[in-house]
Amino acid sequence: MRKVSYSASADIALVKYWGKxxxxxxxxxxxxxxxxxxxxxxxxxxxxxxxxxxxEVEIEGVKGERARGRVVKQLERIRKKAGRExxxxxxxxxxxxASTGLSSSSSxxxxxxxxxxxxxxxxxGEKEASVLARKASGSACRCVVGGFVEWxxxxxxxxxxxxxxxxxxxWDLRDxxxxxxxxxxxxxxxxxxxxxxxxxxxxVRQKRIDxxxxxxxxxxxxxxxxxxxxxxxxxxLEFQSILLTSRPSELFLRAGSLQVMxxxxxxxxxxxxxxxxxxxGHNVHVxxxxxxxxxxAKEMRGLSLVEKVIQTKVGEGPRKLDKHLF
Ligand code: PMV
Numbered sequence: 453m454r455k456v457s458y459s460a461s462a463d464i465a466l467v468k469y470w471g472k473x474x475x476x477x478x479x480x481x482x483x484x485x486x487x488x489x490x491x492x493x494x495x496x497x498x499x500x501x502x503x504x505x506x507x508e509v510e511i512e513g514v515k516g517e518r519a520r521g522r523v524v525k526q527l528e529r530i531r532k533k534a535g536r537e538x539x540x541x542x543x544x545x546x547x548x549x550a551s552t553g554l555s556s557s558s559s560x561x562x563x564x565x566x567x568x569x570x571x572x573x574x575x576x577g578e579k580e581a582s583v584l585a586r587k588a589s590g591s592a593c594r595c596v597v598g599g600f601v602e603w604x605x606x607x608x609x610x611x612x613x614x615x616x617x618x619x620x621x622x623w624d625l626r627d628x629x630x631x632x633x634x635x636x637x638x639x640x641x642x643x644x645x646x647x648x649x650x651x652x653x654x655x656v657r658q659k660r661i662d663x664x665x666x667x668x669x670x671x672x673x674x675x676x677x678x679x680x681x682x683x684x685x686x687x688x689l690e691f692q693s694i695l696l697t698s699r700p701s702e703l704f705l706r707a708g709s710l711q712v713m714x715x716x717x718x719x720x721x722x723x724x725x726x727x728x729x730x731x732x733g734h735n736v737h738v739x740x741x742x743x744x745x746x747x748x749a750k751e752m753r754g755l756s757l758v759e760k761v762i763q764t765k766v767g768e769g770p771r772k773l774d775k776h777l778f
Contacts, residue, residue: 453538455499456571457776460562460595461767462492462548462555464627464729464737466684467665468691469590469603471648471658478590479612481648482661483605485668486591488598488620489627491764492554496544496563497777498571504539511544511560526561526588527568533584534572542568543777548762549634555731557641561588562595566770582613590645598769600672602665620766623675626745628726628738630752631760632708637733639702644732647698654694677741681727684739688729695732706734708757715755719748 463486471481507527509520527540542564550556565585569576578596586593594601594614600622606612648654664687671680695702709730716728716738726740726748740748745763752761 453500453502454571454573455497455776456567457495457497457773458563458567458770459493459495459773460559460566460770461488461490461598462494462559463488463591463594463601464555465591465731466668466680466729467661467687468731470645470691470694471654472590472645473605475646477609477612478586479607479609480590480603480605482658483665484591484594484603485617485665485672486594486601486603487625487627488595488601488767488769489629489764490620490767491762492546492548492559492629494544494546494556494559494563495773495777496542496560496567498540498542498564498567499778500536500538500540500571502538504541507539508541510542512546512550522557522561522588523564526564529584529587530565530568530572530574533569534574536572540568540571541778545777548629549631549735550636554629554631554733554735555591557589558591558595561585561592562770564588565592566596566772570772579613579615583610586612596770598767600766602669616769617669618672620768623672623766624742625677625766626740626742627764628740628745628748628752629762629764630712630736630738630758631762632712632734632736632757633706634759637704639704639732641732644695644698644702647700647702648694650699651694651697653690653697657690657694677725681725681739684729685727692730704730704732704734706757708755709734709736711755711757712736712738712752715751719751724748724751
């Protein structure tokens with residue numbers, strides 16, 4: 453059978469998906485808008501082999517990693533779609549630290565879904581791939597697309613998928629990704645989604661979220677960076693408030709995260725336009741325009757609690773690879 457490899461970019465949500473209205477299908481409570489990140493990529497190779505007695509999954513050189521269960525579940529969905537009962541060998545690696553809030557599950561499950569489906573001879577378009585990826589990890593449905601992406605929440609399995617709003621080339625935005633600790637986060641985002649509506653602020657957030665999505669899309673359309681930056685920073689602080697006030701409460705921020713957030717505001721006071729955002733986890737994304745990128749990166753590298761800085765830009769969709777991981 454065919455050996456297939458794909459590379460997919462992780463993304464950063466500008467308006468976050470937080471909370472699910474259907475746990476099993478991973479239907480989100482609200483829509484989201486994100487941009488793909490060229491420099492944060494997962495590569496995955498899949499080959500189905502008749503002689504295997506179970507799926508052999510290796511992620512970042514480790515077998516039996518905590519994500520293995522979800523990988524096998526996604527392979528099950530794909531086998532069912534293809535009407536085949538054959539196990540797979542899967543190898544996957546990231547070029548950035550996983551499980552630290554840099555969304556490795558979004559790129560990982562996008563690459564896995566595309567590689568495994570093609571390896572079993574399934575042929576389908578972007579919409580179907582997005583629906584299938586969503587079932588493994590919500591944000592993965594956006595990462596089969598690329599560029600600036602919107603995921604409309606939808607009301608059913610088939611109507612909840614992501615679509616490109618603009619290609620990466622539409623607007624050259626930069627993301628200076630600041631790694632403050634490589635240590636893995638303690639609470640998974642799956643658990644966080646379950647707790648979302650225990651926060652007393654969640655209902656208020658949900659009432660206004662469609663309007664926020666429209667404002668963010670308009671700022672992208674008109675390429676207004678100041679408007680976008682302000683909205684994105686407000687959004688992440690609202691999201692952090694939900695995390696802090698959920699029951700049980702979740703404190704993802706570390707000292708390093710706060711140091712970066714303060715430094716970004718300090719830069720703005722000096723006339724450097726930069727805005728922060730985060731996913732779950734403690735690492736911080738700093739958005740800026742190309743002409744400010746070097747200045748922002750230099751400032752971040754100079755902070756005492758910063759371990760690593762990854763400079764990246766808006767990425768295209770997944771790529772099929774000729775080189776395999778085994
Ligand atoms: O796709 P999940 O279950 O890893 O959830 C992603 C949640 C956030 O990263 C916080 C927001 C988002 O839209 O990516």
